[in-house]
Structure formats: C-alpha cells, structure tokens
Amino acid sequence: MGIKQGFVAGVAVLVVSAALYAGPSGGTISGKVTYEGTPAKQKPIDMSKEPSCAQQHATPITTETVVTGPNNALENVVVYISAGAPDDSTAPGQPAKFTQKGCQYLPHVLAFEVNQTLEIANDDQTSHNIHPLPKVNREWNKSQPPGTPPISEKYDKPEFIPVKCNIHPWMHGNFAVLKNSHYAVSQGEGSFTLPNLPPGKYTITAWHESYGDQSQEVTITGSETKTVNFVFKAKPY
Template sequence: MKTFAAKLGALALVAMIAQPVLAGGGVKATAKFDGERPKRTVLKMDADQYCAKANEKKVGSEEAIVSKEGMVKNVIVYVKDGLGDAEFEVPTEKAELNQQGCMYHPHVQALQAKQPMIVKNSDATLHNIHSFAEKQKAFNFAQPKQGDEKEVTFSRPEIVKVKCDVHPWMSAYIGVFDHPFHAVTEKDGTCELADLPPGEYTLAAWHETFGEVEQKVTVADGEAAEVEFVFKAK
C-alpha cells in the first residue's frame, strides 16, 4: 500500500526547442510535482538484525521522492510512439540490480528487452528476488550468500516490479523497452534522451506512485527539445 494516499493525476506542459547538441537530436526532460510535498516514510528494518545494523541511520521509503523545489526522482521517461517499425541493436553492456544495505540499487532503472542484467547480493544475509510481470515469465529465486550473482533478461517491453519476499520494504522497478530511448530522472528531476532521429514523438513519463503522462514533442536534427512533465495532485 502506498503511503502517499492522495488521488493523483498529471499534467504535461509544452515542449520547446532549445540549445544545439553535437550529434543527432535529443530531449531534456524535467519532472515536477505540483501539490503538497509527500512525506517519506521511515523504513523499519529491525526484523532482520543484519539490515538494522547496516542502516543505523534512518532510511526513507523511495516510492515518492520529491525535492523541496518540487523535482521528482525516479521517473522513467521514454519514447512511447513515433519510432515506427524501426529495430535497434540490443546492448551487450550488462545492467545491474544490487541488493546492498537491504535495499535495491538502483530503485528504478530502464533497459532494453533482451539486454542482460546481473542481480547481485552484496549483503551477508538472505535475499529473495521475485519479479511481477504480465507480458513475460516472472522469476523468483533466492540469493542466500554475499557475493551471489545471477544473470537475467526480460524478453518483452513492460515495467516490471521486483520485490524481496524476505524483506517486504525492498522493491524496485525496471522499465523494459524495445528501443534505447529511455532514461530515469535524478534527484534534480532531470534526464536526457540522446541521438533521437528527427521526427515527431509521443513521450511518456512514468512514476510508481504518480502514474503516467504523455506529451507530443518534435525533435529536430542537431537540436535538443526541452520537455517539462508536471505531476499534479487532486
């Protein structure tokens, strides 16, 4: 259950063409929240002595991280429409999901379908990795030892949730796409999509608590479009 219980909608503002870039077209996206800043719940990890000791300082939940300036972290921004039937080479670089300090790192990431991802346990305690998927076979396996690693792949585009059945506060989200035009906002609420072919696109911004919004944008060769997404509480 989400700790931020307000009914949420979202509003996307107008995109505009901005500064030149060196190669191809691009998009610089910003994610903001319009409303009362949600409070982060302090996670209780004392059920596992290892986790409690590894986190002697308070650790806040990651489901709604909004800065004092209203910038939203962990928003997946991606091209939803406009690429047609184009096919893209699958990266060989391995993504990583690390269990460290009884938390998933990163909490949100994006990768390409069939791109390898290493699931790693950096803790000296048992973790369980359980994926929740609708368009592909889910996985559910344990990593009982520090240093355990396993390679996994996702075959179809969707946003996959991952949880640890041993530690219920642990969760992560993995955006899986059939193209490389995706990114995740940092704590300043920004991210960039690079090397987009010139054209008109529908962009989407997805957040685990605030939902998803879409926006049209035109990308010109050698230029970067600036897009501001605003998630709005009702």
C-alpha cells in the same frame, strides 16, 4: 592529388561516416520532472528483523515510492520514447546492474532494454529473494543467499515490472523494460536528457510508479535541443 590531400580526404570521409553512424545530426530532448501538491509522506523503515541490514543505515532509510528533490523535483521517473523510434534490433552488450545492499534496491528504478542482460547481485550478509511481478513477461522468483554468484535474467517484452523481496517485505523496486535505448531516469534535480534523436515525430512518455504516466508529442527536425517538462499531481495519501 598528393599523398597529403589524399590523407585529408580519407580522414574527412571517415569523420563524416562516423558522424553519420553516431547520428550527431540528431536532436536532444531534455527537461525536468516536477510535482505539484503534497506528496505522500515517506515513512522510515524499521529493519530490526534483519540486524545485518539495519546496522548499515545510521538513520533509517525511508520508503521510496515518491522520492523528491529541491524545487518540487521528482526523482525515479522513467522518461522514454514510447512511439516514433524504431525498436532496437539488438540489445546492448553490457548488463544492467541491480544490487541489493542494506536491504534496499540500488537503484530503486532500473531501466534497461528488452533482451538486455539483467545482472542482480546480493551485497548483503543475508539471503534475499528477487520476485519481480510481471504481467506479460515470464514470472520467476529466485533466492540469492550471500556469497552466491549474480543472477542473470532477461525479459523479452517491454513492461514496467514491480520487484519485491518476500523475505524483506519493505524492499520494493521497479524494472522498466524498454524497446529502445532512448530513455532516462530522472535524478536529484528531476532532470533528464534524451540525446541523439534522429529527426522525427516522437511520443515521449514519463512514468512514475505511484503517479502513472504522461505523454507529450515532440517533433525533432535537426540537431536542436527541445525542452519538455512533466508535472505530476501529488496526493498526500
């Protein structure tokens, strides 16, 4: 074997092992989340008590308990593998970022993993207090005056946690603390994609803060893409 062949073989081994590591052989689940019926009307928020926030919004923002897109798309739905995938043994190194800006939580729904660092920043000129209301995790309630460093926290159990700011009662958000990295939050079109799933039988769950959750069973055999759609029933009140 010449040097050239040896080089090629080496590269091939590298490529194959890299491929095995990344699991490109895995399948993908993608789909769309929609609603049927009439969702609750989202009301404009009067922030007049906090002028420094109010003036950041040319038109008042509305409540965000049901955020919809075109074609009945439903946003802010957390789609995740609730059973069938192993729990991640180590949390991702990069922090999940949650920002308070204009007296609003960005993003409204933040999904991250168990033991992953959650980094909360205050971009406003006013104090906020971040008060997540967990049932199984440890509860805390911290104020963040303007100009103070970001708050770092972690959760060690999976849970959907409502988050509120007591100082600005309209500010509500959600943390989705999940066991593995296979999750997505539906965006503008209501669409989501869960790539790189090794073959296996999965329970895939979609969770919405107002409409609860739904699950479906999906089996991935190879590198195919399977489509799963969720339809939530919307109520006007």
